[in-house]
Amino acid sequence: MLLVAAALLIASMHSLGVVGSSVVPAAPTVVKSDGQLDTVDVRAARGRTFLDGLAALSPDRLAAADHDRRVVATAMDEPPTAAVVASWWAGLDDGTRLRLERGAPVVVGNLNGVPYAVRDRANRRVLATGLADPDGDASQQAMLGQVRDALHRDADAPAKSLVTLDTRGAGRAAIAIGDLETAADVTVVVPGMFFTVTGQMDDFTATAGDLYDEQATLAPVAAPAPGTGVAVLAWMGYRTPDLSNILSLELAKTGATRLERTVDGIRQLRGDHQPRLGIVAHSYGSTTAMTALASGHMRADSLTVLGSPGSDVRRASQLAVAAGGVWVGGAHLDPVAGSGYFGTDPAASSFGATVFDLGVVPGIGGDVFRRPVGHNDYLKPGTSSLHDVALVAVGRGDLVRNGIRHHDDPDGGGMQPSFDLYLVRPQDLQPRD
Template sequence: MGQPDVLVDVTTILSTPVVAAVVAGVFGMSSVLLPVTAATASEALAQPSVVTVASDVPQPFIGPDPVGGGSSLDRIARLDGVALLDQLVDLTPGERSEFIALYPEAIGELAATPPAATDVAMWWKRTPASARDSLWIDLPGVVGNLEGVPYAVRDSANRSFLDQTVSDIHAQLDAGVGRAMEDELQARLRMLSAVETSLLTGASGERRTLVSLDVTAQGRAVIAVGNLTSADYVTFFIPGMYVGVAEQLVDWTGNAETSLIEQQQWLDRLDLEGDVATIAWIGYQTPSVVNIAGLDLAYQGRDVLTGSVQGLDAVRSVTGSAQGAADPGPYVSIVAHSYGSTAAMLALQENDISVDALILVGSPGSPATSVDDLKVTDHNVWVAAADTDPVPRSGVFGSQPLDADFGATRFSVRAMGDPITGERLDDITGHVYYFWPGTTAVRNTALIAIGQGEYATTDASNLSEAKALAR
């Protein structure tokens, strides 16, 4: 006799537009496609294993049911990876809405453990364009974060998801929420506002692409400056502790743009051809003072960074084959700061990726004992630290790449006159200014990232210059 009272409460809640918007927002689904009513909720509770679909709606062919019994949507919910994506594509928008409402855990699992980037790239290529468009429009937060999907599509999907999420939060605030919830929603709005600001075109004039977006908790975001699909040089910038989306994404994207401009200028000076793209990568939760001592977040960063590099490889491979010629791929560099250097070295030591250059600044070390442990072409690993940076001296996470026996090449971050341009460059003090414009660090990092490390200066060359000036 208690069931009808509970049912009334549940259906009342589910039929509230604000709550429907929240459910939709969690999974990146347009809130207008989530018509939850008392009637549909009652039916779902009364017959939890049976979904009624209009007889005139064509149903996708799933094949034999390996378990037996259940509806078509039940069987889809048992799938994962590309198999699940195939079935989501075949559903109508209304069916997708129903599926999300009934099986949110299936979408959550797809987001948490996405298919391999190469599988996604091939799935996208063989899926009809109209079906692909329908899927990303209905599920922007899902498609926008799939490595292997073309970057232009991910940008459109993630921008749509960003706008939708901001709109949904304002709707919740307008409807009225408790004080604690209001504080949480306002914090999310500040985080999303930082993403919006970071997408504005900067000094280079290059379009910025929203490669990834996670709107939960403190958020995660990856923004590219330049065209990742055609660039000859691609550089990932991996941050360390205290670099969050709300507080630092604008500056971190600015750092990526500063390097892009510097790299492009050096290509021009050296009479080299090529286009540059840089990536402001806050793809993991960076640590704070309460969790900096452990490696848990570094392992998270390891795996998400691995997916990002594999995604770049997959997109470029498919793009090249579509144009009838193999794409040799870009020259890929990783510039990793502080705790981010630990995550990057873990990825290159333990996972299936490789890069052309690895640049480590202010590193607290890693389990890797030498450059031999890292999958970097020709051991092209570079390292630097300011004299006043205390972090590299901590040795908290294992071997220190500054040590001579690690095998990395040390470049200078001290003040100097550029031996080619004559420009006076500033030094680095402390732990956080390695990406400051007009510094030796930015100059040398840019040269290494375009494969011109021979022009990077060392502390020995700075010492020689200092002696010459003294004379």
């Protein structure tokens, strides 16, 4: 067990608490559908009642609600469904929308179903306010600084949107590269253990940018899909394991629920023009993604797992993914891939996925793609794995060279872990909240 934990530690990538207000927002009076008046306690409300209560608050009470722990927890952890939010937002007048965006940016910026341009403006407002706070906590400032750096873009680079910013505890954030509401291909990248907003958000967003660039170069051969161009979401939308909980699946289950909500938000805003939606998940993120896709609450056109320690999903057919859309990559010298530590190894022939051949393959113009080495090399520029992942994401898995297709075996199981001992890096021992 210790050897397994050590291998998982070395295989990880290098790498604002919302202050609760003591002010309780006054219960607003709202008009119900039958024309009767009703009083709503926003701190205790849920679903559409929660949203209507917010919209009815006066500006000063709205600002207080946006800093109230219970109100923020509802918006972040027990939110109304994306369908309910989208319907509510569409029914508001322009003045109310603007008042909510400016008066309650913490809440509005994180509600799936609100247009992404609005969420971006609201979250950037929270970011700017936090960075400008002279009395801000040092750890909070470091977290916000990472998000600020991750949002930087050169003049000729694609647009970026801050679609999630949860500053509580270890924090959560998600940055979209490209337009999630218009792209033909939308890819959500899910990180593995030891990833934090404070430690890796800038690098993680850059990795998502590399995938975006690779997909964009493949536009001439991409399979048709509603929309134009590509979008990649760097989704650090859940707390990943650290030394205190490295052996637990609880964070994967929580992360799966958050991932389901994120994807539902994309689908609600796309309506009848659904993109080709792919999930690219690394390490523990693959455990999270497979949990979500086996839940019955989320579907995808493709799932690509890289360096996976496995999950309790036994067969690809249990995943809500298009036929032939589950792909698995394991790099040379990756001690996590193939371990089956958290359950069935998705690369096992019994699982029924397609396994990438990650050796050196000929590239365009006589060049070659480099073979990925180790646990953290899969999405590096110039690797065969980055190129293959991008092909799958744009609907051209048929162009992936030498992929090994495994048929689903209902009696199959997973591989047992077998690790050598690896050294733990000093940065992996840093305390986490």
